[in-house]
Amino acid sequence: MRDYINLDYKPRRREVLACYHITGGKASIKEIANNLAGESSIDTWTDIKTLSPGIFKKLKPNVYYLKNNYVKIAYHPELFEKGNMSQILSSLAGNVFGLKMVGNLRLIDIKFPREIIKSFDGPRYGVEGIRKLTKVRDRPFVGAIIKPKLGLNAKQHAGVAYEAWVGGCDTVKDDENLTSMKFNKFKKRVDVTLKAREKAEKETGEVKLYMPNVTAETLEMLKRAEYVSNNGGNYVMIDVLTSGFAAVHTLRKNIRLPIHAHRAMHAALTKSERIGITMPMLSKIFRMIGVDTLHIGTAMVGKMGVSISETVYSEREIESRKTKKQDHLFEQEWYNTRRVLAVASGGLQPCSIGKVIDRMGKDVVCNFGGGIHAHPWGTRAGSTAVRQALDAYLNKVPLKEYAKTRNELAKAIETWGLV
Amino acid sequence: MRDYINLDYKPRRREVLACYHITGGKASIKEIANNLAGESSIDTWTDIKTLSPGIFKKLKPNVYYLKNNYVKIAYHPELFEKGNMSQILSSLAGNVFGLKMVGNLRLIDIKFPREIIKSFDGPRYGVEGIRKLTKVRDRPFVGAIIKPKLGLNAKQHAGVAYEAWVGGCDTVKDDENLTSMKFNKFKKRVDVTLKAREKAEKETGEVKLYMPNVTAETLEMLKRAEYVSNNGGNYVMIDVLTSGFAAVHTLRKNIRLPIHAHRAMHAALTKSERIGITMPMLSKIFRMIGVDTLHIGTAMVGKMGVSISETVYSEREIESRKTKKQDHLFEQEWYNTRRVLAVASGGLQPCSIGKVIDRMGKDVVCNFGGGIHAHPWGTRAGSTAVRQALDAYLNKVPLKEYAKTRNELAKAIETWGLV
Numbered sequence: 001m002r003d004y005i006n007l008d009y010k011p012r013r014r015e016v017l018a019c020y021h022i023t024g025g026k027a028s029i030k031e032i033a034n035n036l037a038g039e040s041s042i043d044t045w046t047d048i049k050t051l052s053p054g055i056f057k058k059l060k061p062n063v064y065y066l067k068n069n070y071v072k073i074a075y076h077p078e079l080f081e082k083g084n085m086s087q088i089l090s091s092l093a094g095n096v097f098g099l100k101m102v103g104n105l106r107l108i109d110i111k112f113p114r115e116i117i118k119s120f121d122g123p124r125y126g127v128e129g130i131r132k133l134t135k136v137r138d139r140p141f142v143g144a145i146i147k148p149k150l151g152l153n154a155k156q157h158a159g160v161a162y163e164a165w166v167g168g169c170d171t172v173k174d175d176e177n178l179t180s181m182k183f184n185k186f187k188k189r190v191d192v193t194l195k196a197r198e199k200a201e202k203e204t205g206e207v208k209l210y211m212p213n214v215t216a217e218t219l220e221m222l223k224r225a226e227y228v229s230n231n232g233g234n235y236v237m238i239d240v241l242t243s244g245f246a247a248v249h250t251l252r253k254n255i256r257l258p259i260h261a262h263r264a265m266h267a268a269l270t271k272s273e274r275i276g277i278t279m280p281m282l283s284k285i286f287r288m289i290g291v292d293t294l295h296i297g298t299a300m301v302g303k304m305g306v307s308i309s310e311t312v313y314s315e316r317e318i319e320s321r322k323t324k325k326q327d328h329l330f331e332q333e334w335y336n337t338r339r340v341l342a343v344a345s346g347g348l349q350p351c352s353i354g355k356v357i358d359r360m361g362k363d364v365v366c367n368f369g370g371g372i373h374a375h376p377w378g379t380r381a382g383s384t385a386v387r388q389a390l391d392a393y394l395n396k397v398p399l400k401e402y403a404k405t406r407n408e409l410a411k412a413i414e415t416w417g418l419v
Numbered sequence: 420m421r422d423y424i425n426l427d428y429k430p431r432r433r434e435v436l437a438c439y440h441i442t443g444g445k446a447s448i449k450e451i452a453n454n455l456a457g458e459s460s461i462d463t464w465t466d467i468k469t470l471s472p473g474i475f476k477k478l479k480p481n482v483y484y485l486k487n488n489y490v491k492i493a494y495h496p497e498l499f500e501k502g503n504m505s506q507i508l509s510s511l512a513g514n515v516f517g518l519k520m521v522g523n524l525r526l527i528d529i530k531f532p533r534e535i536i537k538s539f540d541g542p543r544y545g546v547e548g549i550r551k552l553t554k555v556r557d558r559p560f561v562g563a564i565i566k567p568k569l570g571l572n573a574k575q576h577a578g579v580a581y582e583a584w585v586g587g588c589d590t591v592k593d594d595e596n597l598t599s600m601k602f603n604k605f606k607k608r609v610d611v612t613l614k615a616r617e618k619a620e621k622e623t624g625e626v627k628l629y630m631p632n633v634t635a636e637t638l639e640m641l642k643r644a645e646y647v648s649n650n651g652g653n654y655v656m657i658d659v660l661t662s663g664f665a666a667v668h669t670l671r672k673n674i675r676l677p678i679h680a681h682r683a684m685h686a687a688l689t690k691s692e693r694i695g696i697t698m699p700m701l702s703k704i705f706r707m708i709g710v711d712t713l714h715i716g717t718a719m720v721g722k723m724g725v726s727i728s729e730t731v732y733s734e735r736e737i738e739s740r741k742t743k744k745q746d747h748l749f750e751q752e753w754y755n756t757r758r759v760l761a762v763a764s765g766g767l768q769p770c771s772i773g774k775v776i777d778r779m780g781k782d783v784v785c786n787f788g789g790g791i792h793a794h795p796w797g798t799r800a801g802s803t804a805v806r807q808a809l810d811a812y813l814n815k816v817p818l819k820e821y822a823k824t825r826n827e828l829a830k831a832i833e834t835w836g837l838v
Contacts, residue, residue, distance in 0.1 A: 044793075049798070084598055095723070160469055180500055217505075218665045220503075246665070268688055271516055306519075378468055
């Protein structure tokens with residue numbers, strides 16, 4: 001392996017920068033960093049004859065930062081195929097994790113230059129597009145995840161969705177493992193749930209969104225998404241990690257509806273502090289590819305997650321016009337890429353909503369599953385309680401006081417308690 | 420959350436079984452196991468009204484094993500969509516990793532019943548198909564990865580490939596981060612490398628395989644694979660994890676060429692002993708979807724990996740007609756699904772080959788990058804040294820003795836030493 005350590009190096013504006021954290025390796029951090037730089041670009045473990053001085057000079061990476069187990073490397077942009085996220089990850093998040101010498105490796109962040117950011121479409125709608133579509137201008141959104149995750153037939157599913165919408169929810173989504181099941185086929189579910197949506201819209205005078213889960217083999221996924229599109233649907237949802245980066249990109253390129261991204265499986269990559277990829281980095285990737293709403297956790301209010309900053313930092317990656325430096329995450333200029341609307345989800349109940357908005361801001365969809373469907377009076381009351389809790393927060397009235405004249409909220413407080 | 424602990428339960432033949440390993444959680448293992456079972460199927464954190472007794476009775480999972488931090492759960496098959504690997508993973512390898520309560524979670528294995536195994540195509544060629552295609556009946560294959568990973572133009576790439584083939588390699592593959600680069604466009608590379616292959620086949624009288632890397636957004640990937648197919652190519656390669664499960668499935672369904680699977684990024688999921696998914700489990704998934712060759716490491720001979728058993732167990736998942744129980748990995752009946760040919764790759768050199776075959780058997784492709792292109796006399800000599808080392812092994816002659824009349828091998832021994 002040649003020498004890529006160059007601590008005096010000043011990265012250039014058009015280069016790609018990566019930040020890694022290394023622990024437990026079988027060599028010095030310097031040697032590990034050097035191998036990391038070579039393996040993620042042009043080199044290998046022994047001195048290959050086919051790597052000419054010309055190629056080396058032009059494409060060699062530079063390790064320009066090496067401190068407290070953090071390593072930062074600058075890469076020539078031609079090492080990456082524009083608009084090909086899988087290739088970018090195969091380079092910077094590929095073999096490097098598996099090297100014996102490296103020990104534990106965590107990819108903290110990648111900073112992309114203009115030409116790579118611009119080579120992806122970004123969200124078709126984004127925060128502003130979703131607000132325009134729904135005419136919900138200046139409050140957080142509230143949504144329901146249909147529960148049980150699996151087991152309802154299509155008609156029952158539509159019935160629960162209807163209750164959630166008329167109770168006050170803006171959005172209804174399928175759960176991550178509900179696709180086309182023996183007891184609940186995709187097309188039938190879409191048909192009846194879209195009818196329920198239409199009815200709920202008429203009755204409430206509000207725009208309602210339905211996010212059917214199109215997760216499947218890519219061409220089947222496109223067929224399902226087209227079915228939604230052709231039958232009056234206004235949204236699709238995909239499990240972005242179990243489908244994969246290439247499939248999400250295919251959905252973005254071929255379907256004109258907004259895309260909701262569910263992150264099932266992300267924690268297999270993000271949860272360890274020492275191995276894998278950070279959630280803010282994954283968030284950045286999905287913004288580039290172009291989802292419109294992204295599940296990023298609840299900032300520790302609900303049942304999932306490892307830290308408040310994981311959610312907050314992820315949100316800044318997707319909702320900032322220019323992301324500022326945060327710990328070891330790079331600043332990132334977004335060059336007019338639209339902003340993704342954050343989705344808080346996982347173990348929320350009506351009384352959680354204020355704390356979520358305090359931590360995540362108003363550009364957020366607060367999603368509820370159990371927190372709606374386990375309301376003692378049922379889904380509609382649960383949904384109403386959520387909307388009441390939101391109104392209380394926006395009007396700066398304490399929940400208990402607001403609940404004096406609102407039975408659904410009072411019952412929710414009685415059931416789950418204040419947060 | 421309802422109660423799913425049922426240690427007297429005997430799993431049924433048509434159920435799906437999952438084995439998890441749990442550490443560091445915030446509750447008892449029993450409580451964690453119970454939440455894991457609910458979250459991966461039909462339930463959530465609070466007592467939802469929409470989960471009827473009928474649904475519960477029919478679809479409830481059963482935690483039937485709970486010992487030494489290992490948890491085994493049996494699931495009703497209707498909880499899974501046949502032929503939809505992304506849905507299966509969203510259930511069993513989805514939200515569960517992210518639950519606060521769970522701590523560290525590792526998915527060890529999933530056992531699939533007949534109807535799910537049969538709902539996937541499996542390899543189109545597999546071990547027997549590749550042997551028939553190449554007429555290489557009873558020896559391991561040897562292959563070259565073109566190096567440097569990036570930097571060669573198309574013509575140079577084809578030149579290096581030619582040298583590798585005429586030197587003795589059966590296969591030549593692109594590296595994982597080489598797709599369609601500014602300095603080496605995909606179509607041009609395929610054109611000239613296929614010409615080089617034709618020349619090498621004529622000169623050697625052997626069948627030679629070229630595995631161009633089609634990794635990209637799914638429809639672009641298909642276009643590239645079709646280009647290979649329409650221009651006389653005999654193989655395609657894809658980075659299975661950075662592309663994603665849905666894209667791999669799409670490639671399998673739509674292209675009639677054999678598929679090589681490069682596992683870049685796998686270690687972000689597999690390397691931790693406490694979090695993520697095991698490599699044998701991933702290997703099983705890619706056999707079901709249907710790749711023909713799969714990179715599974717070198718059983719610790721080369722530069723990558725965490726243990727010999729990781730590779731050996733993975734190999735048994737992909738090459739057995741019926742996989743036997745191995746530690747906490749389930750036995751798996753394959754119902755005529757073809758066997759995937761194992762690929763050993765990462766830091767091998769000519770003298771490694773015997774040790775690799777000792778550990779991985781004869782149904783293997785031994786791939787060399789640096790171990791060929793860093794031979795002091797160049798790629799052709801490196802390739803010849805590899806083939807000589809293979810012949811020595813097959814003829815049971817010690818390498819040093821065999822090298823007395825074979826200069827390329829002697830030079831390789833001088834360069835890297837015996838293993």
